[in-house]
Amino acid sequence: MEADNYKKIIEQLRQQKPQLENGQKLKHEVMNRIRTQKSVSNIAYLIRVAASILILLSLGAYAWMEIYTWENRLAIEQRVSPNELQNNVDWQCRQTVNEIVASLFETNALVRQNDGVLINKSNMKLLEVENAELFARVSDMLERIKLISPNDFQTYQSGEDIHLNAWQLRREYGFCEWITK
Amino acid sequence: MESLSDEILVEKSRAGNQQAFAVLLERHTDYCYSIVYRMINVKAEAEDIVQDAFVTVWQKIRSFDSQKAKFTTWLYSIATRMAIDALRKRKNQVDVHSVAIISEDHNGFTQLCNNELEESVRQATSSLTELQKAVFVLREIEEMEVVEVSYITGLSAKQIKDNLYVARKQVRERLKKTLSL
Known part of the structure; x- marks a missing residue:
């Protein structure tokens, strides 16, 4: 008897689904948060790309300076010793x-x-x-x-x-x- | 877009299609809210959790593996875990705060369901642990498969069985007292 009552209560609970009072508002808020996040992540992506380009350019400039210095040094050495030139x-x-x-x-x-x-x-x-x-x-x-x-x-x-x-x-x-x- | 299956909508969402995700949101918000609300019993908090769960789903949708579980199972697992976390945080709060939550509970619950029986069940489940409550809601009320509950809660089949046994026993005893079954 007791078990039957328990089953009835549970069955009743299954039938009564809690309903969202303002479902549309919740959905709008979710979509707004997603859109905001997307624009923030886009900016973050752009910053990352810009930083990568900057690092590559810096490395390139450093390498070029190194080579340029090395060439200059070599040229000076060659001037000192014409046979090497x-x-x-x-x-x-x-x-x-x-x-x-x-x-x-x-x-x-x-x-x-x-x-x-x-x-x-x-x-x-x-x-x-x-x-x-x-x-x-x-x-x-x-x-x-x-x-x-x-x-x-x-x-x-x-x-x-x-x-x-x-x-x-x-x-x-x-x-x-x-x-x- | 509304006629497309979850699988196709997930694929489109993976590619960043917000419209597809909005359809998934529209389709599954109510049931997701139902699960979370039955665990949390506070309307506003349940809405916040559902909102956070969908935002998390959007953020992690690329890592979703459709081979392991259905999209809905994955969604409920995220929402359920968030609800469990919220219950744990609530447990750690000061007593005065808890009283405030309970009184809000009561009002929200009454407004939403206007049902003495559900209020009794809410009181009966209040003594359960977070996992017992999750298992009770998912398995006993929502009648999900053990495999699905296992994926959502991370518990083994035996743990689910044990937790459900204890939860049923406690709820039954509580109901017996309050409703004089």
Whole structure:
């Protein structure tokens, strides 16, 4: 009997659902809070993005300053030691070509003109007699000219003068490549 | 939007669709309020808890795992836990404060239900612990499945059974006294 009454009471409770008096107001308040939170979180997101950009820019500026300083220091060091300034191979080539041109200037067999010498068949015959080693070297150079600049070589073959200076040897006839090989 | 299922609305809410969330809010506020009110017995406090619960749901909706539970179960678990916290806080309050709450209770309850029987049940459940009250409301009054109650309260099936046994016994005894069953 007692149990039946208890069941009846519970059953009655199940039937009577508590009702919200002002449900719409509650729902509006929830939605307002959500919207406010969203705008606050949007601002927070923007601040986070701005802060990230600022940090990245700062890091970039720091890295750039470091590299810039390092480059400056390197440039100063290079100025102190000119050999370091140049590309090593290029510098060696320049030295070797200058040495060759200097030895061409020294010989009496060749006629000097401005910053270079004039070479023709008769000069070469004299050079062969005067300095066999230098003759062999110039002959090699003529072989190179034959490959790189056939017109110049034809001029030589026809008995005319060809003019040789350090710049031509390095840039026009590509002696640096030849020396390296 | 109103015709869409909870699952689709949850997916849309996950993507930040406030309209979809408003539909979920519209759909589940009353039942959520019913559960919370039966535990809290204070109209204004129950409304605040429901409001906070929905805001929390919106904030955490991305972490909701539909494989583990239904959306409603997840929602009720959040609301129930908030109600349990509120009951615990209330317990820690000074006696004078409690008296004030009880008197407010009485008025709110009377206005809402205007039912002597429910008032008796409210008094009968007032001596229960927070978890006993939660289990009693969810299992005995709302007739939820044990699995669902377990998810909501975090209790095992055995703990639910034990808590329900004690709650039923106490409520029955209290009712017997007040209503002379």
